[in-house]
Amino acid sequence: MAGGRPAGSAIEMEGAMRTLPSSGRPSGTGWQSRGPLFGRNYGLSPGSRLLPPRCQENADPQKMAFLLRKQWTLYSVSPLYKFSSADLKDYARMLGVFIAAEKQKGLAVDVDGELGIKVAMSGLPELRGSEQDPAAVLVQLSLRSSVSPKNSEEKLIWSGWFCCVAGDDLLENLPENFTCLPLFLVNGAESYTAIVGSWFQKTFDCCFRRLAISPLNLTWMAAMWTGCKVDKNTAATELLFSVPHLPQPLDISYAIHPEDAKALWDTVQKTPGEITQEEVDVFMECLYSHFHRHFKIHLSATKLVKVSTGIASAHCDGIIKFLQSQYLIGVLMLLTELAISQIQ
């Protein structure tokens, strides 16, 4: 166990570990007012955010194409203690040993005797907002057949990546020996997530929590992503509402043609260079009132559970899908902010 932490953190860590793969909501201590969230965006009006940046061509978005069109489950991660991006190869080996040991304990994954799990860790230096951000770290688990080691085929079974895009305010106050990669995204079986998570917790004294997305933040995503310029034909802005507490559950999908949604947003968004909470609210109210004019239903009284656009889609349970590589950084910036506000 790494030192340098208050004594309580180990216990807190254990507790958090058990809940890691479950879809439980964060218990709420980290989620406070919007104040600290926006603290880092110096010069912005209170309660506003920067327009999502669009990647330049030289950033080579194609390199990140493998992150697109997959479902990623979101976690927040507290800063890693004594983590060094120079040691990724060693970490991969250690994690491989740890997984093999867990397997033997029979606690973990049921793997055929002839199969082994190969761990790969690598840096993703493209995924950052500025030079200050640490490079993102990709962890991949593959199944390999040991029957014929010569032409062994590897099958990717689980991926996870840690990243930090424009995590400025957390980075500034970071004590020595800590690395801040507050956002962890996972695609693969929960049993692997649990093992990998527990190894990181043990090794770097960090704590994972599922990162749910509040309906308010979903409205931000709906507005921000609708406003993004996309070159070719893009998907509709689709809002999915669920109506709770009825004898029969009801889901309402409200999809707006991308051109019309963007035309509306462009007339709502008036502050240069930034988006304000008020603009987001007006955008949603406009859509709600258009809906009400037709159906007499108050969408504001229902629960927004999912937002899909041509840029990305996000579910309130903390599941995200990236669809446009050029806005990957922009989306990650917002998610990093949400992750930081959960761990603060």
Added chain:
Amino acid sequence: MDEVIVEYIRRTVLKIPRDEIMAVLQKWGFLSEAQLQTINFRQTKEGISHSVAQLCEESSADLKQAALLDIIYNHIYPNKRVWSVYHMNKTGEETDFFDFRDFKKKFRRQIQSALINVTINFREYEDNAIWIRIAWGTPYTKPNQYKTSYVVYHSQTPYVFISASVLRSNLPLLCQAMVVASNYHDIHEMELRSHCLNSLKDIVFKRYSQNFQTNYPLQERNVLTENVDLRINDENRSEKERIYRLNQESFGNGPQPKLDFAQYKLETMFKSDPKWDVLEKKEPFRCLVKFSSPHLLESLKSLAPAGLADAPLSPLLTCIPQKARNYFKIREKKSLHPGSFVSP
């Protein structure tokens, strides 16, 4: 070929809930009671299916028997498919005597004149419903028994319920065969679809409750005798009664027919509150709205009493059973009444 048929029967058996396999096989009637007694129903479904397959092999089950089992399965579990309602028209008022044999002959001939590789089976049920199963092939391949279309036709009515297979290209041929075989002139889709075949029948045969009683006593009346301020109580009560009465007028007081979705394509003008100063567009604002629920009409009915919608609810929603459709395209009505819509 026999193996293929036996495997088809086995897979059909696998789809049946375990406790109901015996009853379905008895209805099928192909295997004798003595044969059925030899099956161990306490084993896994997989095991049961193999026992049935073996008995069918011994009794040389043919394609006709296999198709019959599939019809029986679909008749008992019609909700596994999505059904669309079609309406047929005649030019004259003449009513023909319906001859089932003649119908079958014409139907078969019509389809096979265009495509020889099809399997067509009929079964007549007591409620005058004719069930038709069609497995489609191509000019060069044999019929695929796993990709079937189903037609349910009540010979005394102009309505046809079709559950098309994935091979939608054969739908025009199927419709044409229906028109020719039943002596109608044309057929069109009614834009009414659901998993629940019986509810579709209830709607088009007007079997659902339509007795719109307006002075039905309010059930909550006795509950509301708390010692709260009487005036508030009265206001509450009269508001509740108003909502209840309006809801009764819209929905009737019987159980609603079961539909699982409704879809609206909106091409109406966007009208916003002038205070927002947004989007002044002369073109329609294009949206696609989908409502889905295990019991759509019941959940819509409960919206206003739950305070989630105005009473009365929009006619766009309450007209579903009367108009017998759940797919709509809504345009602005070019008339004196702003804010009213048409659904062509």
